[in-house]
Each structure stands twice: as C-alpha cells, then as structure tokens.
Amino acid sequence: MECSKCDREAVMHAAYSGSHLCGEHFRRSVERRVRRRIREDGLVPDGATPEEPDRWLIGLSGGKDSVVLTQILSETFSEDPRIELLALTIHEGIDGYRDESLSASQDLTEQLGIRHEVVHYEEEFDVRMDDVAEKDPLGMSPCAYCGVFRRDLLEKYAAELDADKLLTGHNLDDEAQTAMMNVLEGDVRQIAKHFDASLGPFDERTSLDVDDRQRREKQETFVPRAKPLRDVPEKEVALYAHLRELPAHITECPHANEAYRGEIQSLLQELEENHPGTRHSILSGYEELASLAAERYGGAGGDRVELSECERCGSSTSGDVCRKCRLLEAVEGV
Numbered sequence: 169m170e171c172s173k174c175d176r177e178a179v180m181h182a183a184y185s186g187s188h189l190c191g192e193h194f195r196r197s198v199e200r201r202v203r204r205r206i207r208e209d210g211l212v213p214d215g216a217t218p219e220e221p222d223r224w225l226i227g228l229s230g231g232k233d234s235v236v237l238t239q240i241l242s243e244t245f246s247e248d249p250r251i252e253l254l255a256l257t258i259h260e261g262i263d264g265y266r267d268e269s270l271s272a273s274q275d276l277t278e279q280l281g282i283r284h285e286v287v288h289y290e291e292e293f294d295v296r297m298d299d300v301a302e303k304d305p306l307g308m309s310p311c312a313y314c315g316v317f318r319r320d321l322l323e324k325y326a327a328e329l330d331a332d333k334l335l336t337g338h339n340l341d342d343e344a345q346t347a348m349m350n351v352l353e354g355d356v357r358q359i360a361k362h363f364d365a366s367l368g369p370f371d372e373r374t375s376l377d378v379d380d381r382q383r384r385e386k387q388e389t390f391v392p393r394a395k396p397l398r399d400v401p402e403k404e405v406a407l408y409a410h411l412r413e414l415p416a417h418i419t420e421c422p423h424a425n426e427a428y429r430g431e432i433q434s435l436l437q438e439l440e441e442n443h444p445g446t447r448h449s450i451l452s453g454y455e456e457l458a459s460l461a462a463e464r465y466g467g468a469g470g471d472r473v474e475l476s477e478c479e480r481c482g483s484s485t486s487g488d489v490c491r492k493c494r495l496l497e498a499v500e501g502v
C-alpha cells in the first residue's frame with residue numbers, strides 16, 4: 169500500500185481516518201496531534217518567560233508512552249526557554265521489571281539533557297510492590313495499592329520540585345477505557361474530578377478558579393495534570409517508539425491484573441474494529457460531559473465534600489486518615 173501523502177510504502181493504516189502513512193508522514197502526524205493537544209489545552213501560559221519559565225514535570229516510567237511523550241516534548245520545547253522540562257521516575261520495588269525501565273529512563277533523559285529524579289516506594293513508604301502483591305492483606309489487585317502510592321508520590325514531588333504542571337503519557341486507549349469505566353460506574357462526581365484534574369483546556373477546569381478559601385489553600389500544593397498523548401492510539405504510540413528506536417521498555421508488569429479494565433479494553437477493541445473511531449468519539453463526548461459535571465459539582469473534591477488534613481501525613485482527605493495512609497497501615501510489616 170502506498171502512503172496517502174507521498175509515493176513511499178505505507179507502514180500503517182488508521183481505519184478511523186482512512187489514511188495509510190509512510191514512516192515519515194506517520195511520525196509527523198503523531199507529533200502534530202501532540203502539539204495540537206498542547207495548544208488546545210492551553211498548556212503554555214501567556215505569562216511564561218525565559219526568566220520565569222513554566223516548569224513541567226513528566227511522569228517517566230520508561231514504558232513506550234512516557235518515553236514518546238518525553239521525546240516529543242523535548243524536541244518541541246528544547247529551543248523554547250519559556251518551558252522547563254524535568255522527569256520523575258517512581259520505582260515501585262518490582263524486581264526485574266522496574267530496574268530495566270529505569271535504565272531506559274536514564275538513557276533517554278541523558279540523551280535529551282533533561283534533569284531526572286528517581287524515587288522509591290521502599291525509601292518513601294518502606295514497602296515494595298513485590299511484597300505487597302505476594303501478601304495482599306486486603307484482597308485487592310496489586311494495582312489498587314500501587315496506583316494510590318504512585319499518585320501520592322507524583323503529587324508530592326510535583327509540589328516539592330515546584331512544578332507548574334504534571335504531564336503523563338496516557339494514550340487514547342487508556343483514556344477511553346477510563347472514560348467508559350467512570351460512566352459505567354455511574355459516579356458523576358468521579359467524572360467531574362477526572363475532568364478537573366487532567367482533561368480539557370486549563371481555563372475551563374473549575375478548580376483553577378473556584379472562589380473557595382479551603383480549596384485555594386489546597387491548591388498551593390495542587391499541581392494540575394496534562395495528558396498530551398491522549399489523541400494518539402496505543403498501537404501508534406508503540407509504532408512511533410519502534411520506528412524512532414527510542415529506548416522504551418516494553419515488558420508488562422508481572423502484577424498487572426486490573427480485571428475490570430481488561431474487560432473494558434477487550435470490549436473497546438471489538439467496538440473499534442467494527443466501528444472505527446469509537447475511542448475518539450467516546451473521549452470527546454466524555455470530555456464534554458465531564459466538563460458539565462465539573463461545573464455542577466465544582467471539580468476536585470466536589471463542592472459538598474469538606475476536605476481536611478490527614479492526621480498522619482497532612483495530605484488532603486475527606487476523612488481523618490487518607491487512603492494512602494490506610495493502605496500503608498494494612499501492608500505494614502508485609
């Protein structure tokens with residue numbers, strides 16, 4: 169098959185757009201979508217200057233998504249002194265898995281000249297995911313613990329490193345799955361929070377301008393999130409990493425078993441095959457719904473939830489002790 173834009177051989181076919189693209193045009197098309205998303209989300213603030221750059225912390229796991237994100241951001245902004253990039257890798261304590269992706273992250277940040285920080289669950293919380301997964305004191309999926317710990321560290325270090333934004337490599341498939349899961353769970357406040365924390369243009373996210381003293385105080389440590397890869401399907405992210413020979417680590421985590429997400433993933437794959445474009449339409453419809461939900465419920469935390477400080481660690485929570493501290497208590501001594 170020939171490329172739809174030139175006479176070279178196509179390396180991919182996108183059923184949702186009908187185009188066949190050669191390596192060069194495919195690469196440009198991925199980069200264009202990421203840059204458009206950055207523009208449409210208003211990520212580069214008007215006030216950013218070379219003297220006072222906007223500092224973006226990238227959550228870099230070393231997997232294909234975050235590696236591709238880091239590469240494209242670096243190429244887009246390396247000559248733009250208004251934006252400062254740094255990367256954070258979290259080591260969960262998963263033998264043979266995270267060590268390899270950590271070295272992929274080190275190679276990449278070294279090549280690109282980006283400051284790179286590494287934090288470990290073991291040093292921060294005195295736990296390793298291998299032990300948590302083995303003992304599993306609460307009978308949950310390992311990812312249910314791991315996700316809470318990771319979010320806590322991302323937020324903590326984004327604030328500590330004085331980041332203005334926290335960027336993650338979620339792709340179109342990840343986001344369409346999350347959207348479906350949130351809709352099927354029927355929790356509209358959760359949908360509002362999702363929008364507020366990570367989707368849509370910054371000036372539409374409600375938490376950024378809510379006139380509420382309590383929330384404003386909380387915002388001093390609240391670093392908004394962005395997901396510039398969310399228009400690019402997972403397979404295309406993988407192909408991009410492969411064609412450019414980026415140092416991405418591709419093995420799956422040995423503890424990955426989010427059963428419900430897996431079901432949704434198969435469902436979406438089938439729908440996408442039969443009705444190309446389904447993931448895109450789910451996500452764009454969901455973003456609009458989520459923005460309406462955020463207007464109604466006031467976004468992060470919801471306007472009817474009183475937030476207080478966790479008795480143990482000080483992070484904001486709707487109860488006395490935050491979820492992370494409760495999970496840590498359960499796994500103590502594991």
Ligand code: SF4
Binds near residue numbers: 310314421422423
């Ligand atoms: Fe943690 Fe689950 Fe990701 Fe493994 S797959 S790193 S356990 S969240």
Ligand code: ZN
Binds near residue numbers: 480482489491
């Ligand atoms: Zn806590």
